[in-house]
Each structure stands twice: as C-alpha cells, then as structure tokens.
Amino acid sequence: MQHNLLILISLLIILSNLFLLGSSRTRAMLRGIAAQGVLLSILPFLFPMHKSGLVSIIVPAVLSITIKAILIPYFLHRVIQRVNTENALNPYIGYPVSVIIGLLISYGSFLFIEKLPFSYLSISPFTTSAAFASILIGMLIISTRRNVIAQIIGYLVFENAGFILGISISSTMPLFIEIGIMLDLLAGIFIMVVAVSRIHILFDSVGTQKLERLNK
C-alpha cells in the first residue's frame, strides 16, 4: 500500500514537472508549483521509518504545506498580478520540445538511478529518480525561460528535488536545522520576489532580455 502510494506520488511529481515545462504562462506554472508543494507535504508520512516520533513527521509536513503550497505561491501570485501586462516566457526552447526533453530526463534518471552510489539508501527508486529528474528539469527551466518569474519557479522545482531526496534517503538533521532550511527557502523566495518587482519597476518588464548588459 505504502509502496504503491510512493509510486503514485513520484509519478504525480514527474507529471507536474512536465506540466511546468509545457506551460506557456506564468499563472499556469504557479498552479503547477503549488500542486507540487501539496504532493511534497504528503511524503514525510510515507517514510515513517526515517523519523523518530510523530513530531518529526508532522513538523516537516506542516512546514512544507504552509511554505511550499501556501506562502510561496501567494507571494508569486501577488507579483504576477503586479506585472500583469507580461505573462509570456519567451523560451529558448519551444514547449513541446521542452516536454520531450523532460520526459527523456525522467525516463533516463529512472534507468540510471541504480548506477548511482546512493540508490541502496532509498527504499523506493521511484522517489529518488523523481528527485534527480527534478534537479535537471529545474535547471532546464531556469536556463531556457527568459522570464524572471519562470526562473524563480524553476528554482523552486530544483529546491523541491532537495526536499524529496532529503525525505527519501535521510533525515538525521536536528529539527531546528530542518526549520532553518525551510525558513531560508521562504526568505530566499521573498527576496527574489522583491527583486522581481524592482526589475519590473525599473525596466517595465520581467523578461531577462534587458538583464544581459553585463557581459565579458
């Protein structure tokens, strides 16, 4: 039962990644990343053997649902509303091609996960391979979307990968550090969102084309 649930959640995470790669609007991406936040908050309950006591299961789950599924999407929603005029992503790679690359990455990481030296640590190769695919897909979104909000969402996908990996292979960190990690993420996104509104005020755009003057 638990094993099937793990497979289901891993598949849903991969699907949400593909959805993010295929969406052409920041609003759609926002829904995708919020859904991923909800999925992540279920994960701590599926790995009870890594945890000592109920508190260490509930705290990460509660933190993850408040921060990843409510607060961060709320910040992003506010900033998307403010920069309402511009929603397009102007990707370097088209959406269908992005989705195909994403599929290949997900399939490839599932094939190669056994070869990596940490596969023995996890009870479920599905979650670890989903996490590894998320790392690459997050970087893909950051590097191919010329829109700062899409880049933030790419960074979130990338961060979520760390969370999945952390839940599925180890959780020996003291609780105060787990809280610290989540607060860092929240503060980081907050700073990024403030920076985006600054960029919007100064350039009247959230595309990165105007952020390419410092070179050499």
Place this chain on the structure above:
Amino acid sequence: MILPELIISLNVMIFITGVIIPLGIEKPLNMLKLPLISSIAAMLLSAVYFFCLHNSDPVLFFGGNFIIDKLAFYHIMIVNIVFLAAGIYMQEYFAKSMETDEHTAFHYRRFSMLWQGFQLMLIIVILSNNIGLSWVAMEATTILSAFLIISESDSLSLEAMWKYLLICSVGIGLAFIGTILVAAGGINTFSELYIHAEELNPKLILFAFIFIAVGYGTKAGLSPMHSWLPDAHSQAPTPVSAVFSGVMLNAALFIIMRYLPIVERAGGGSGEAHSILLLTGFLSLLFAAVFIPIQTDLKRLLAYCSVEHVGIIAIGIGLGGLGTTAALLHCLNHSLSKMLAFFASGSVIHEYGTRDMRKITGLMKRMPMWGTAFMVSMLALMGVAPFSIFISEFLIVKTAFTGGQYLLFGLFMLGTLAIFISMLKFTLEIAFKQGKPGKLTGRVGIADKAIIIISVAVLLLFGLWLPPDFFGFLEQAAQIIEGGLI
C-alpha cells in the same frame, strides 16, 4: 567549559541588537556607525575566542553543533579584520556619496541591518560543526547580501544582483543535495564524520563531494561557476565588494576545506578530492588569465583578480602538504590586499567620476595617498616580491616543484605570468601615465590613513619576515585540513 557558549551567545546578541537599533534611528550617518560598533565588539570577542582555544584541542559546544579550532579561529580573524576595516571605510565612503545621491533613510537603515546580519551569518558558517547548519548559514548569507549589491540603485546593479541571487541559490542548492547525501549515513557533524569516515561508503561520499565542491565553489567564485562574481563585485558599493572578495569567498572555501579530510579519509587517501580542487583551481586561473587583459572597468578587473586568487587558494589546498599551509596564508594575504585595492579604487572612482581605466591616469600625482595604496595593493596582488602574497605563491609553486608535479608547476607559472603582465600594464598606466594636471581634492580621513598604513605594513612585514609562531599556527591549522579535526 562554558566559555565558548557564552562568547558565541554574546556575539549573536551583539549583532541582533545591532540589527534592531537602526529601526529607532533617524540620521543615516548614525545608522552606519552601528556596523562599525558591532564589528569592533566582534573583534574584541574574537580575542577571547583565542584564549579559550589557546594550545588546546578543538572545543565543541552547543551539543557538538559548533566548533572552535585553529582553522576556524584563523578564518574568524579574517572575517573580523575585513569587516572592521570595511566598517571604518564605509563612514567616509557613504558620507561622500550622500553629497551626490539622494538615498532615503530607509535605504541606509536597510543597508546597516543587512550588513550586520551578513557578518553574523558568516561567523556562524565558520563556527558551525553541523553540515546542515553550515548550509543554512551559507544560504542566509546569499539572501542577506543580495540587497547590499543594489545600494547604488541603477539598472546594472539590479542585473548583477539578480544574477548573484539566482546563480548562487542554485549553487547552494547543489551543495544542499551533497549535504543530504553525506548525512545519509546518519552522522551530521564534521568531527563525527571524520572519526567514522572509514565506515562511510567512499563512492557515495565522493559523489556527494562533487555536489559540495560545485555548490560551495559557486559561492566561492571558482570556475566554471564564477559568472556571477565579476558582475556582483563590480556593481556593489565598494565596502560590499571588499567584504565579498575578502571574506565571503574564503568562507565558502572554508566549508570545502572542512569536507576535504572526511572525503579523503573515506576514500583511503586516494587524492580524488584534491584533484577536483586542483582542476577547478586551474580552470579559475585560466579564466582569469583570459579575461583580465580585456577589462576596461577597474572594479571588474579586481573581480577577475579575485577569481584568480580563489583559484590559487584551491590549487594550494589541492596540492596538499606545504601547499595547504601556503593556501591558508594566501587567504589572509589576498583578503588584506584585495580589501585595500577595492578601498583605493572606490575612492579613485569617486574622485575621477569614472570606472573606465583608460580615463584614470596620473593617479600618483593627483591622489598621492590613495595612489600609493592602489600601487602597493596591485603590486601585492600581482605577487611582486617584497609583499606577502609573493611568499604564499612561492610556497605553492615550491610544493608543486618539489612534489615533482612539473606540469602543474608550469601551468601555474604560465597563468600567473600572463596575469602579471596585463595587470602591470593597467597599473602603470593608471599610476604614472601623463594625465590632467592638478591634484584632486580627495580628502583622506585619519581612519582611512590608518587602514592604508596598517595593511601596507602587514603586507610588507609578512613578506619580509613571517613570524615563526604565526607560521607554526598556520601549519597546525593546515593539519586540520590535511589530517582531520582530531
């Protein structure tokens, strides 16, 4: 022993007070005094750190999550020295820029608060013994320092800040994955990891170390992940550039130094982790050698110079043995001379009103005091003989040569020589090329004079005569990187 717990709590409290007080102050100049006051206090406290460490084994405290040993103490000193000097320099710098800029009190309040938070997080990075805490504090330094860059709020600094925020966050994210993989065995402190290193899976630890080296290497400005560095260093206000270059890069390298003995011991001393550092170190040297000759912006030149020196430190550690000691010495030398170079160039840029090196000429005649500081720091950064960077670079070269690694020796000489030639050309043109006649007013305050004289004196002193006690201290600190914590 309760002492270290007490000191670090005091240290944290000083900075928290320092962060809160600006909320109740109205005058911008008074807000900027707080970073100075809290770094003086931190400096005094670090003297006490020395007494609780004096000739003893590493001291663990707060349940083993913090550690003070010689390596940590040395880096704490570098942090405090650079922040203190930058705190002094900041007063004149912002007093001058307030005449021209119309920043609000909000702007200076934010600067003062973020600055002190940044320093506190760097201190926690260095004192942390828990790999998770190191990560949390390192990520916090990125978040806190991002808005320090855009203090001169124009479009270029905003672009630099965005790149810094995004690239470093992704880098630190990679380090997070490495951290998780290392902690997978159930141990999460550096000292325990070292003790049990032989029971760890060597392949897993090496795999994790690649993530860690790439991740923290991004923050340290090691190639090929250095692309944020020239932008952030050149666009930030000068005191911020000085602490970025002099402290933040060292702190990120410091975490890599902490992991190094664990990885080597887990791998049975196979030297793979050292090779990774050598590789990125030489890549940094190469990038710097290619990009330094084509620079036109003075602060950008200094930024690429930082890439070079971080590379040299990585090479020193990668070579091991005497090279590690030399690399540690190089950390201090580079921080001091780069700090001085940034201070001088900040004042020069303010007086000349341009950052274009082709337009800055005749500096020695027009601004004798800052001109001398600029000359000395640039010569030191090039590795010219009587200054201390020469000693540390010489020791690294010597390690490569006596170790029979002639290829590395040749590459190192080639890289530093190429950089030397182009930097010498820039420096001579700025200092002596016939420029407009007449002195610039450039007043140099008494505190700035003290910074210049003390840093030049230290650079010269360590170049001519390295106190044996100090070198012995560095050797013991290097022993921690070479042979572990215990």
